[in-house]
Amino acid sequence: MNRVIFFISIILSILDCQKANAQKISNYTMASFSDKGVLAPKEWFTGTVWLNMNVKPEEEYNVNIGTVSFESKARTNWHSHTNGQILFVVEGIGYYQEEGKPIQLIQEGDVVKIPKNVKHWHGASHQKSMRHIAMITEVDTDKTEWFEPVNDKDYNAFKAPFYEVENRLSPIAITNHEELWPEYISKVKETDPDLIEIFDNFAFDEVISHDKMDVKLRVLLIMASTIASQGLTEYKMFVHAALNVGVSPIEIKEVLYQSVPYVGITKVIDFIHETNEIFKERGISMPLESQSTTTTETRKEKGLAIQKEIFGDRIDTMYKNSPKDLLHLQEYLSSNCFGDFVTRTGLDVKTREMVTLSFLIALGGTENQIKGHIQGNLNVGNNRETLIDLMTQLLPYVGYPRILNAINCLNEILPNQK
Structure with missing residues (x-):
């Protein structure tokens, strides 16, 4: 028992060290690790693989612990261990397969327990790198036997990795989800497959198929709504999605900055x-x-100018009708909300007005402001059809009540001309 506890403490120490000191991998390529070790021998590995022995067999612990860093598409040959093996995935996404069984996806946090004498292989996924800690105990009696490489045909046989939900998701839903999060593995898929089926078929097939909104714009608007909804987990997902589809870091930060005057720094800082x-x-x-x-x-001056560009002569009326003791708020709107934020580059005015409308819809209880910004959107060139598309794409993320309230505002400001 003491020996088991000792081995576990070694693993936990290594994991803590990896988290604290190793540079994180990028989305698609393996970063340069100062501790990544030496290149793995080509006779046993396909692609670029780095080995770093954390605990060597010749040390007194009778255990072999090493960190293995696989670049995308890199993998081991088929092999087996007489004493079995344990893999601790610390970064990235990869594959693991036992002979005669389907390929499994493995990701950060997964522990793979490989039985004794079972022929298997493991490595990185098609698009992302993977790093794991491999452990073999009782090294003095273990024998590793190496076999043939994993050929491209067998490696490429693994398709639609995220959605193995008994074929209950439509091909369109799978394609659209994969575009945003290639090879992402959802834990909810395992615990709540019914919800995944309902939500993803709706959000990633039915809703997306409603219109032809550009994917970058759609992702930005949904991301904006998650800030106002205080959905931090979903926000992080959509930041990754935005980067995956080519949204620039500046565009992401500009949406984030613009949320401050509408949502408040207290809610935005996290x-x-x-x-x-x-x-x-x-x-x-x-x-x-x-x-x-x-x-x-x-x-x-510049804030007032862009206010008038968006809202027209209404701004002069707001200043004229403001009580003296509230005039400072009108000035704050001009100088701070519009002067400090909306005048910034990185997003054009049409996009900024749609982003603002996304904030207001997701916040709820902002119907007066929604009406004003529906008119503002119209003034800068976003028509009724465009705003219906916006509201449709937000629906799965903010819910029906907020969208129906927004539709009522839309029908009041921009009634459908039959």
């Missing part, structure tokens, strides 16, 4: 921290290039 963590993982240098176009002296 989203800023999580975004920065994702950027670090992806190797995106910060701070990003500034998108500011105003100074302390010009922010009110």
